[in-house]
Amino acid sequence: MGQNSNQKGKNGRIINCKNEIHEKEAANINSNLGKHSGIGPLTPLQRREEAFQIRQNAAQFQRDLPLPGHPCNGDENLYANKIGNFSKTLPHNKLGEVDIDAYNIFIQALTTGNPDIFEAIPLGGIMKLANPQGSYAYDLMGPDSHHLTMLVPPTFSSVWRASEMAEDYWGALTRDVAFINYDTNPLTIEAAADLSKFSDFRGPKQDGVVTTKTLFRGNLPGDLVGPYISQFFYKDIPFGNKTVIQRYNSPVCGNNFMVSYDKWLDIQNGELPNSSITFDSPLRYIRNGRDLGQWVHVDFTYQSTLTACLVLLSFGSRALDPQNPYLNSRTQDGFVTFGTAQFLDFVTKAARLALEAAWFQKFLVQRVLRPEAFGGCVQNNLTGATTYPINKELFKSNALTKIFSKYGTYLLPMAYPEGSPNHPAYPAGHACIAGACVTILKAFFNESFIIPDPVVASADGISLLPYSGEALTVGGELNKLASNISIGRNLAGVHWRSDSNSGLKLGESVAIQILQDYKNTYNENFNGFTLTKFDGTTIII
Structure with a gap:
């Protein structure tokens, strides 16, 4: 032959x-x-x-493929002082408004792509912008980062934005409430009732209202089933010649930052924080919003889905996708193709491509401000220093009263001393990575496989308790993992819900096109990748 x-x-x-x-x-x-x-x-x-x-x-x-449009919310052209846009690390005035000359140089650098102009961007402190030139990168597989589009994010003055800010305030107020206690804790009960009052809150609801069972959860299939935290955060991880127990460093309760106006302004200007996180002991399983926020504070890009892949592999061949061509082979197993080597490669490979897509949208299209910056606008409005067009529904939220009573300002209490990363909010990079890598895992593993021996963390995070309830499937728990990763950043105060929702879908699009590129590269009799998208539809690639 x-x-x-x-x-x-x-x-x-x-x-x-x-x-x-x-x-x-x-x-x-x-x-x-x-x-x-x-x-x-x-x-x-x-x-x-x-x-x-x-x-x-x-x-x-x-x-x-058809060329997509790249719509944005129009805030940059609407507000001459750029209050609706990201400007962290650039110089700001006492109100936290960016120096317009500096912002214009920032825009000129992004418009031209000239590396010399990037070096001329004025900074307000010693912190630097996070890799804006990454938004121009090309890649040799999957979609070009400029060839994917997104929904328009909320505008500065919308009820949608106001509801997301209220959710972040409540996320800060309830960081130390154990997920297992959400149904009984007065703060989470009040948070659910308060968010239900917003006319355009887009988180999950039951019978038209936010409940303690939907509070701070995602909108994906499986997100509302079982414990708040995905089983992939609780199961032991087979890691080569050892087993990793998923107990982690846990910050002490009440360890919040940037609630002083002067410190908030310093951070917007790019100054270093003068405080640090204090950790509790012993190590704990993820049990509340603070623990989850810290996990996504120091994780490496594809850590969550790499560990999920290792856990899935420990379940054996029954957890593999039914279309795997080696499941019924009499003489062969998969390895380089349709086996461990490929699974681990693809679940890591997708991460950087997802970030390329995110960075293009962040810097070259959207440039959306971070929640901490919006918190400064709320502070200045309520102290009479400004009259920004913040939607009035936010000022009816009980969260603001509680924040001021506790901290003496209306700033958003942050879980990290440095606040958000030094790049725009929309979409969330963590969400894009999670969306892409989880989609890869759904293509290679059996989404219907029921996870054995499910557990939930105790209120103190010291132990794991048996979970008995509706069966938890691989597909549902992978979706939940993606939501935990993205919403964990919201609970820390560095992202909006829309950053998370749209980021997951952008990452999913990246992964689907990676799989599309590879579908014709195999010698095996293979009928294509089958997976369930985040919207619940099943596709074959």
């Missing part, structure tokens, strides 16, 4: 070597190889042509 000059490649492509140039080249190859011992269905020349065609077809598929 390897000597045929006409060879049918994968997916019916014909590689034709019967022309004079190719015949001469093939002859030269054969003479140069001498005692070449390679075997296989294709000659070296045919293999080279096949590899070229696969890459060309993948690139052409991406090129021929």
Whole structure:
């Protein structure tokens, strides 16, 4: 078979070597190889042509997709003082409004992509912008970062934005309430009732209202089933020659930051914080919003989904996707393809591509302000220093009264001393990574597999308790993992719910197109990747 000059490649492509140039080249190859011992269905020349065609077809598929639009919320053109846009690390006045000349240089750098202009951006302190030139990067697989679009985020003055700010205030007030106690704690009960009053709150509800069973949860299938925290945060992790028990450093209760106006302004200008997180002992399982916020404070990019992959592998072949071509093989197991090596590679590979898509939207399209900056606007309005067009529904929230009573300001109490990262809010990078990597896992594993021996953390996080309730599936708990990762950043005060929701979907789009690029690269009889999207629809790639 390897000597045929006409060879049918994968997916019916014909590689034709019967022309004079190719015949001469093939002859030269054969003479140069001498005692070449390679075997296989294709000659070296045919293999080279096949590899070229696969890459060309993948690139052409991406090129021929419709060009998307890139809408934004219009705040940047609406407000001359740029109150609706990200400006952290640039110089600001006493109201926290950005220096317009500095902001214009920032925009000029982004518009031109000129590295020299990026070096000329004025800074207000010693902190630097987080890799804005990453928004121009190209990649050699999956979608181009500029070829994906997103929904328009909330505007500065909308009820939608006001409701998200109220949710972040309540997230700060309830950081130390154990998830297992949400149904009985007065603060979480009040938070649910308060958020229910907003005319445009877009978190999950039961019978039209926010309840303690939907509070701070995601909108994905499986998010409302079982414990708040995904089983992939609780199960022991097989990690090479050891087992990792998922107990982590836990900050002490009440350890909040940036509630002083002067410190808040310093951080907006890019100064270093003068305080740090104090940790409790012993190590604990994730049991409340503060623990979850700290986990997503110091995690590396794909940590959550890498560990989920390792846990899934420990469940054995029953947890693999039913379409895996080796499940019913009499003589073979998967490894390089449709096995451990590929699963681990893909679940890490998707992370950076998701960030490329996020960075394009963050810097070149959206430039949405962070919640901590909006908190400064609330503070200045309520002290009479400004009259920003913040929606009045926010000022009816009981969260503001409680925040002021506890801290003496209306600033958003932050879980991190440095506040948010130094890049725009929309979309959330953590959410994009989680959305992409979870989608990869759903393609390779059995979403219907029921997770054995489910557990929930005790109120103090010292132990795990048996969970008995509705069955927890791989698909539902992967979705919940993605929501935990993204909403954990909201509970820390650094993101909005819309950052999380849209980020998950952007990451999902990245992963789907990675799988699309790879679907024709296998020799096995393979019918395509099947997975359930975040909107509940099932697709075959």
